[in-house]
Amino acid sequence: xxxxxxxxxxxxxxxxxxxxxxxxxxxxxxxxxxxxxxxxxxxxxxxxxxxxxxxxxxxxxxxxxxxxxxxxxxxxxxxxxxxxxxxxxxxxxxxxxxxxxxxxxxxxxxxxxxxxxxxxxxxxxxxxxxxxxxxxxxxxxxxxxxxxxxxxxxxxxxxx
Numbered sequence: 001x002x003x004x005x006x007x008x009x010x011x012x013x014x015x016x017x018x019x020x021x022x023x024x025x026x027x028x029x030x031x032x033x034x035x036x037x038x039x040x041x042x043x044x045x046x047x048x049x050x051x052x053x054x055x056x057x058x059x060x061x062x063x064x065x066x067x068x069x070x071x072x073x074x075x076x077x078x079x080x081x082x083x084x085x086x087x088x089x090x091x092x093x094x095x096x097x098x099x100x101x102x103x104x105x106x107x108x109x110x111x112x113x114x115x116x117x118x119x120x121x122x123x124x125x126x127x128x129x130x131x132x133x134x135x136x137x138x139x140x141x142x143x144x145x146x147x148x149x150x151x152x153x154x155x156x157x158x159x160x
Contacts, residue, residue: 001143001147001149002144003143003153004160005159006140007039007158008135010137013046013141014042015046015158016043016158017043017047020047023050023152024051024107025107029107030107030109030110030126031120032044032111032113033113033126039129041058041060044079044109048079051077052071052072065083067080078106079106079109080106081109083111083112084116087116124145126143127144128142129141130142
């Protein structure tokens with residue numbers, strides 16, 4: 001399954017994240033792929049809002065590698081936001097507690113997920129971010145996953 005989106009502003013990228021976040025469940029893993037400045041962290045802020053986490057507290061985990069954000073209540077998942085850019089191999093991933101991260105109480109988003117592709121669960125939804133042409137705020141965002149994601153996500157704005 002592949003679904004393509006185009007957002008033309010930072011606000012639209014955040015809104016797409018919010019809409020997807022509202023459809024996520026505990027145990028979901030999203031692998032985010034794209035160059036620096038492509039909108040990955042902005043998208044995560046939207047996902048945070050969609051699952052009930054204050055988006056203003058979300059920051060890039062580039063130097064700390066993992067940020068964990070508690071949601072607003074017991075019925076909503078914790079958001080685990082990882083950055084794999086600085087990881088050299090699977091052993092470093094294990095040292096971050098990878099086996100415990102995707103538990104029954106969390107939604108996990110991993111920036112630079114292509115660096116740890118072999119370690120991602122089969123059902124991971126991969127999301128690729130690309131700058132789109134000459135417009136600095138425009139992004140092409142592609143969702144890649146198994147067919148079960150189509151039913152879960154349904155129709156979303158910005159779809160092309």
